[in-house]
Amino acid sequence: MTAPQSPDSNPRRAFIAAAGAGVAGLGFTVIAPGLHLMAVGEANAATEARKAGTAASPAVRWGLLIDAGKCAPGCTKCIDACHTENGVSEKLPDPRQNSQWIRKIELVDKRNGRVTQLPMMCQHCAEPPCVDVCPTGASMKRADGIVLVDRHTCIGCRYCMMACPYKARSFVHTPLTQQNPEVPRGQGCVESCTLCVHRIDKGQQPACVESCPEGAMVFGDLNDPASDIAKRIASVPTTQVRADLRLNPGVRYQGI
Amino acid sequence: MPTPNSRNEEGLFYLLAAIGGAVSAIGVAAALYMEHSGHVVTGMNNQIVWGLPHVVAIFLIVAASGVLNVASMGSVFGRALYKSRAPLSGLLGIAMMSGGLAVIMLDLGRADRAIVAATHVNLTSVFGWNMILYPVFYGLVAVYLWTLMERRMNPYSKAAGLATFVWRVVLTSGTGSIFAFLVARQAYGSALLAPMFIVMSFAWGLAVFIPAQAAMYAASGETLPPLVHQRMKNLLATFVAAVLYLTAVLHLANAYFAKNIAFEYFILFNSEFAGMFWIGQVLIGSLLPLALLFNPATCKRTLWVNVAALLVIVGAYFHLYVFIIGGQAFPLDIFPGYDVKSSFFDGAVDHYTASLPEILLSLGGLGIAFTITVIGARALNFMPHDDRAKLEAAGSIAD
Numbered sequence: 020m021t022a023p024q025s026p027d028s029n030p031r032r033a034f035i036a037a038a039g040a041g042v043a044g045l046g047f048t049v050i051a052p053g054l055h056l057m058a059v060g061e062a063n064a065a066t067e068a069r070k071a072g073t074a075a076s077p078a079v080r081w082g083l084l085i086d087a088g089k090c091a092p093g094c095t096k097c098i099d100a101c102h103t104e105n106g107v108s109e110k111l112p113d114p115r116q117n118s119q120w121i122r123k124i125e126l127v128d129k130r131n132g133r134v135t136q137l138p139m140m141c142q143h144c145a146e147p148p149c150v151d152v153c154p155t156g157a158s159m160k161r162a163d164g165i166v167l168v169d170r171h172t173c174i175g176c177r178y179c180m181m182a183c184p185y186k187a188r189s190f191v192h193t194p195l196t197q198q199n200p201e202v203p204r205g206q207g208c209v210e211s212c213t214l215c216v217h218r219i220d221k222g223q224q225p226a227c228v229e230s231c232p233e234g235a236m237v238f239g240d241l242n243d244p245a246s247d248i249a250k251r252i253a254s255v256p257t258t259q260v261r262a263d264l265r266l267n268p269g270v271r272y273q274g275i
Numbered sequence: 276m277p278t279p280n281s282r283n284e285e286g287l288f289y290l291l292a293a294i295g296g297a298v299s300a301i302g303v304a305a306a307l308y309m310e311h312s313g314h315v316v317t318g319m320n321n322q323i324v325w326g327l328p329h330v331v332a333i334f335l336i337v338a339a340s341g342v343l344n345v346a347s348m349g350s351v352f353g354r355a356l357y358k359s360r361a362p363l364s365g366l367l368g369i370a371m372m373s374g375g376l377a378v379i380m381l382d383l384g385r386a387d388r389a390i391v392a393a394t395h396v397n398l399t400s401v402f403g404w405n406m407i408l409y410p411v412f413y414g415l416v417a418v419y420l421w422t423l424m425e426r427r428m429n430p431y432s433k434a435a436g437l438a439t440f441v442w443r444v445v446l447t448s449g450t451g452s453i454f455a456f457l458v459a460r461q462a463y464g465s466a467l468l469a470p471m472f473i474v475m476s477f478a479w480g481l482a483v484f485i486p487a488q489a490a491m492y493a494a495s496g497e498t499l500p501p502l503v504h505q506r507m508k509n510l511l512a513t514f515v516a517a518v519l520y521l522t523a524v525l526h527l528a529n530a531y532f533a534k535n536i537a538f539e540y541f542i543l544f545n546s547e548f549a550g551m552f553w554i555g556q557v558l559i560g561s562l563l564p565l566a567l568l569f570n571p572a573t574c575k576r577t578l579w580v581n582v583a584a585l586l587v588i589v590g591a592y593f594h595l596y597v598f599i600i601g602g603q604a605f606p607l608d609i610f611p612g613y614d615v616k617s618s619f620f621d622g623a624v625d626h627y628t629a630s631l632p633e634i635l636l637s638l639g640g641l642g643i644a645f646t647i648t649v650i651g652a653r654a655l656n657f658m659p660h661d662d663r664a665k666l667e668a669a670g671s672i673a674d
Binding site: 111112113114115116117118119122123124125126127128129130135139148150151152153154155156157171172173174175176177178180181182183184185186188189190191192193194205206207208209260261264275 | 310312313314315319320321322324325383384385386388389391392395396397399400401402403405406453456457458459460603607609610612613614615616617618619620621625
């Protein structure tokens with residue numbers, strides 16, 4: 020589960036062959052017997068379901084490309100979809116204590132007043148500070164690059180929240196009810212975007228990606244040069260938030 | 276047959292132990308309430324994730340390490356004046372460490388998982404190191420106290436003292452590194468913090484030791500030798516001045532970098548923390564004590580030296596409050612060059628008010644430290660015993 024992340028240059032051919040995945044760029048792709056994944060918009064890549072009992076592959080690095088230019092002001096569909104999918108529904112009297120796995124940030128360029136919107140969530144860093152500082156190893160990076168919190172070993176010290184430069188993590192401040200069985204959460208534990216790992220493992224896209232009416236979010240394997248996300252990153256200027264920290268985030272932005 | 280004096284002493288002991296025990300119990304009850312209700316009953320949130328309990332706990336942990344400096348001066352550096360005080364410094368060290376750790380552990384979101392913390396250690400985490408640093412600290416101080424208080428073990432006290440000295444320097448470096456290793460927030464992420472925490476521990480530990488010692492002498496009706504008093508106040512003044520110097524260097528270095536100017540302006544001039552910094556940390560915690568410790572009219576009087584030490588302790592709390600809470604209140608600079616806003620309060624300065632359960636938990640930590648000290652001082656012989664003739668001779672030679 021916690022094997023080191025393969026570098027972006029890692030050979031991917033074996034993985035691709037073994038996976039038997041369809042050709043990226045088709046309107047739809049067969050990803051498992053009886054299961055077809057319709058590409059959402061023109062940009063989304065197909066993903067491969069992970070067989071039960073098999074480990075996540077270090078040959079893959081899941082990531083997102085978000086086109087801030089397409090992110091519509093006032094639209095919160097990605098947030099709504101995320102919080103519905105993951106059962107994040109508590110509304111506390113002090114809103115600063117509510118969990119927010121994904122949020123919309125409005126940026127105003129101080130030099131020229133240009134306004135940009137974008138969704139912000141865990142950046143799934145290749146060098147995640149949250150993983151480094153976690154005393155128990157509950158904060159971990161899966162072999163395929165997804166940064167997660169093990170809810171069984173998180174002691175709720177919040178050191179990872181101190182360490183995250185993206186304010187991506189939330190602490191569960193209150194007892195929870197009516198959880199999604201696929202997304203266990205817990206009072207007193209820290210949590211953040213899982214990239215909808217439970218959906219990815221079924222060959223589906225993260226809920227936010229699927230919900231975006233503008234097709235502003237592309238999900239896929241950053242290590243696969245044939246994936247839409249890798250092609251897009253190779254062809255348009257993209258930004259890593261706080262690139263100065265050299266954390267190599269798995270979430271990239273376009274248009275900021 | 277007990278004398279009236281010993282009966283009074285016994286009565287005082289039970290009174291103090293009862294007060295300490297009650298405060299400790301209230302603190303534990305507050306922690307249970309937080310555990311049951313969730314941290315929704317605290318003033319902490321998703322931006323200010325560490326609050327008053329962390330301020331108090333870190334003070335106790337840092338001071339616990341520093342108070343052992345008295346012992347080190349005796350055992351490691353051979354000063355007789357300090358050596359007779361080594362057992363008391365060891366007791367205070369264990370007491371404050373226990374109070375601090377209790378608060379830190381009871382504030383955890385899942386305090387019931389303490390065993391997980393002990394059995395799953397991530398060695399890239401400074402908190403993970405603590406799982407090694409703190410238990411070994413207890414072990415070393417316990418062995419050290421044994422070598423000091425058991426006559427047959429006395430020959431080993433120097434070795435045990437040296438090991439304790441080295442270990443607590445590592446431990447306090449670790450406490451400073453909790454913040455030094457944070458890349459995210461502008462208040463932290465400076466290598467200076469590790470040595471600065473060590474000097475802070477020297478100042479704050481001695482500031483606790485001086486009034487604790489005075490209280491023990493007063494309770495037993497004895498008089499503190501003037502030489503002890505003079506030496507300790509000189510040492511305290513040196514440490515307080517050193518902390519002030521390092522504080523100035525930290526802020527000046529930060530202010531020199533354009534990316535940190537906004538934070539420095541915030542913390543020093545334009546926030547609720549500015550007053551705490553200048554009045555609490557600098558004036559009350561540093562300049563006033565230095566004035567009392569250097570002014571010829573006050574520095575020779577025990578009362579004023581004790582007042583100076585207590586002011587240093589008050590200043591230490593302001594120092595940590597500004598450092599820990601103020602450092603988190605300033606928004607993360609996720610998008611340099613942009614004004615940002617969001618439903619998650621990006622770009623907004625946060626405000627923190629400690630809730631009653633947090634205050635009670637924090638007081639509980641102080642209560643635990645106090646209770647252990649009172650019981651320890653009653654059960655074992657921690658009262659310093661000076662050979663006055665030797666002391667004066669040593670003092671005259673050293674001076």
